[in-house]
Amino acid sequence: MEHLKDMIHFTTADNPVDWSDDERKLVLADVARFHSLYYGKEKELLAKDWLDVRCPDDMLQKTNLWLALLANNSREHPEIWTGEVCALAKLIIGKIGDIWQHFEKNTRTLVHNDFNPRNLCIRPAEQTSDGKQHLCLYDWELATLHVPQRDVAEFLSFMLPIGSSVDTWHTYIAHHRRALEEATGCHIPAEQYLDTFDIVLCDLLVNRIALYGMAHTFKDYRFYSRLVGAPSNYLTKRMESSQQLAAFLHQ
Secondary structure (H helix, E strand, O other): OOOOOOOEOOOOOOOHHHOOHHHHHHHHHHHHHHHHOOOOOHHHHHOOOOOOOOOHHHHHHOHHHHHHHHHHHHHHOOOOOOHHHHHHHHHHHOOHHHHHHHHHHOOOEEEOOOOOOOOEEEEOHHHOOOOOOEEEEOOOOOOEEEOOHHHHHHHHHHHOOOOOOHHHHHHHHHHHHHHHHHHHOOOOOHHHHHHHHHHHHHHHHHOHHHHHHHHHHHOOOOOHHHHHHHHHHHHHHHHHHOHHHHHHHHO
């Protein structure tokens, strides 16, 4: 339970422009310390009967759902789900089983799984025991076992403008990786971490972000065009520059 009075950046999903670079990095460093608590402790987490964990077969069996969501979004929001975005999404859906097999081969941990400015803010220094600002994170009902990049991908998709450079994305991704290394004492290869981030972002686009589109039909999510545009733009650029991602999606 969190007391949310006088928080910094409370409910800023619609307009995150006031977040500074340092504040974004603070959030990523703090969530990395949280990720470190169960990093690699999959057996312990899988023994929890309250934790809902997805597997490759689950996600593959839902292929028709992902395709139906894509068709709905293309029909309802063609200015957001453009032909280029839909083509990328179809490519990703075709690899959904491989995507989730990739997650199972990488080190997983407990993730929030709804990690965006609708569910997080910054607690001011005067409210913390060490006199420093810290991440305040709430609404944990979707928490699950996943790679830690899952929370990073959702946070950056909400926070970064459409058209942000690949280097901008990579700066924040690397910040989380280094913080996770420091918190766990484990070496995390940068290229491997980044490759998994890209695959996580693919899944996020056709899964959670696509699901937001159904609600956007009836409720105006002012953040939604950015939420689709930012990650799809990044992935398109990465496919041009990363042989690893292009090969994974086209093989």
